[in-house]
Amino acid sequence: MGTKLRKFSRSNGTKGMVSFLIVIITIGMLLQFSFASDTGISLDNYKDKIYSESNQCAQDIRNAMCSIVYSDLSFSQKDDNLIEFYYQKGDEVITNVNDNVKKNNSKEVNVYRTYFEKFKNNYYYLKNGLWVNGITKESILAFDENYNGEMNIIAFLAFPDSYFDMKQIHLDKLRNSFINHLVAAGVLAMIGLMLFLYLLLVAGRRYKDDKVYMTVFDKIYSDVLILAYLIFCDSIGNELWVDIFEMYNLVGGILLSVTFTIISLIVMLSITRKLKAKIFIKHSLIYKIYQLCYRTGKDIYQYLFFGNLYRTTSQTKTLYYRQLIVCTIASVSFLLTIIFTLMQTPLLLVTPIIFVVIIFWYIKGNAGIYQKIDKGIEESLEVQMKSERMKIALITNVSHDLKTPLTSIISYVDLLSKEEGLPDTAIDYVKILQIKSDRLKNIVTDLFELAKSTSGNIALEEEVIDLKRLMEQTLADMEDKVKVSELQFKTSLPDSPVVIKSDGKKLYRVFQNIIDNALKYSLKNTRVYINLEKVNQSVVITFKNIAAYEMNFTQEEILQRFYRGDQSRTTEGSGLGLSIAESFTNNCGGKLSVEIDGDVFKVSITFGMD
């Protein structure tokens, strides 16, 4: 159950779904906020429960007063039409008071005044450009200070109880709506926060293990990411505010907030992952720059003051001291430049001249030394090439000098064997001579081959070959020997071809030599195991056999030239088989190693596959 939950909670699908939900919830929350703000209620004036005592009420009254003075009577068209007013400027009379009042008396203004006085405390009249309360005679400045009061206006204004009642109902409605939206936004915020916490918790985690996995976004340096995010927030914030909270452009606002949420999520989660992996600081541009500076500084410090490496040879010693002098003079000149600049003396011109002189001196001095070094390298290369050429010539000459007399020996021994009338003992001697001269021939051939191969002077004929086929061919080729050997060969080859690029002929010699070795030195009636398998990016070929005698030598010894499995050296062979195999394997780009475990002799050859 636990693992199931873990699998579910850490799966990418769940994470994606949650991220999507967070985006939706954020939009919902922002919308709720904007609706709440749209009610005109804010946390400041929320406590004003009764309209007639609220600031809003005073504001409304002042607004009405302004409107009348500026003869903008549009408010009377709206729900404010409960406000009663009278306005007279010269002959122009505007009022919303019932016509009945008018008919009763000819002195119209007084009739109206009497009518309005009924409203008592809620009655206001205009006097000398100021509104005055009908009861308290308190004057109210309703408009801006620039208004200089038109004296010829007579105006009355009254707010009947019904107006206050209506306003109170309206206010209650808005307050309810405000609180509802606020609660909704709060709930959404809580859910969103919880989901966000969940995301933070599983960020960078996967089902399999508890490692922290990074994503593409984590490749951006932490500080760059945060800086970019802050700039983004700064540029987008105001826009978002206007669009969403003032309902200016709702669609644009939603799109903007979606973008904002997604980017915020990416940034926050990236930061979380980095914090979890403890690379938040290390993976930042500032840190990298710091590191670079540190390393460069260290290098400069080391090269400048610890130039011991330089001082060991006579050539570079001069280089080192020259460099030290240049650095010192450069620093002094730099300081002088600053001082001269501050003093503003014409001496300022001296430092560039010093620089020019010192650079000239430095380059010219170094050029000579570089030439010397160049010459030295060339000479040593020449010497090396010469010795290489001599080595090859030596091998060729020695081989020729060994082979020529050997040819004579073999030929005359052969002639001798054909001679008739020799005594029996002589015939036996000739036979021995034949066998031994043949062996000598093999040793010389092997030695020559090994010398060429180890000197690196060997031409490889590289082709795309199948090691599996090569092994089959080699075994088939040596079948006769294998059959008479009383040994059982157990081969395990892969089903598919094992293709590498190498010299097939050389590798055949390698396999042949190793198998020959096994045939020569294995205990009778045992098995020889040959394995060919792919391991990771390489091919490993192993040959295992049981030695017929105690192997009292080490892995290193057996690969030495002329080392023989049996110390008495009675068996045939040149003692060069494994050395040749090793050298050829190296030539072909492989590695040969020998392992001895009790009586088990194991040769492994490894090739890289690319």
Add this chain to the structure above:
Amino acid sequence: MNKERILVVDDDKEIVNAIEKLLNLEGYEVVKAYDGLEALDLLMNQNIQLILLDIMMPKLDGLSATMKIRDRKNIPIILLSAKSEDSDKILGLSMGADDYITKPFNPQELVARVKSQLRRYLHLGDVGYQKNANQLIIGGLMIDLSAKQLIKDGEEVRLTPTEYKILELLMTNAGTVFSSEKIYERVWNEPAYSVENTVMVHIRRIREKIEINPREPNYLKVVWGIGYKIEKV
């Protein structure tokens, strides 16, 4: 019958003498020379059928001598050398030599190669004239596709039907490398599965019949890790 006359050239007198004895035992007449110039002189003045030529010699080395001889004569040239690299052999053969024997050589092999070259030079020329569309010649080998017969240096070689089929496939496609599976499918007409041994056995038998030294084949070669082919000569 006229004895075939063979010119043996080597700066080592003992080797020349040994080869002389060997060839005399086989019934050949031997003319001796100890450097390239001497060899060229003798070649002009005497009727010689074959040259055994050392490469590393004073005055005129074997390779230059080979080129000079090839300008004038068509006789077989066998190079003798202590240089055993493939590249040396290829160089020698491309200079116009017919065969290449490395020192130290097996005396029996030397004799066999001499015989083979002579037979081809002296007798196979006639067969060459009769060559028709059904005959294919590679070096000293001639396969007669209609008679299903293999002639090596003028003598018939007895082959089993399978051996003949393998050889026919490889000779008609000389120079092409065939994998054992391909050979098996083409010769046995059966799908191949794990046939390396079977094919190799036949290849070895064919080699014993057509090669002078089966361990260093001239014609039928194993391309290690790839397959088998007959060299295009």
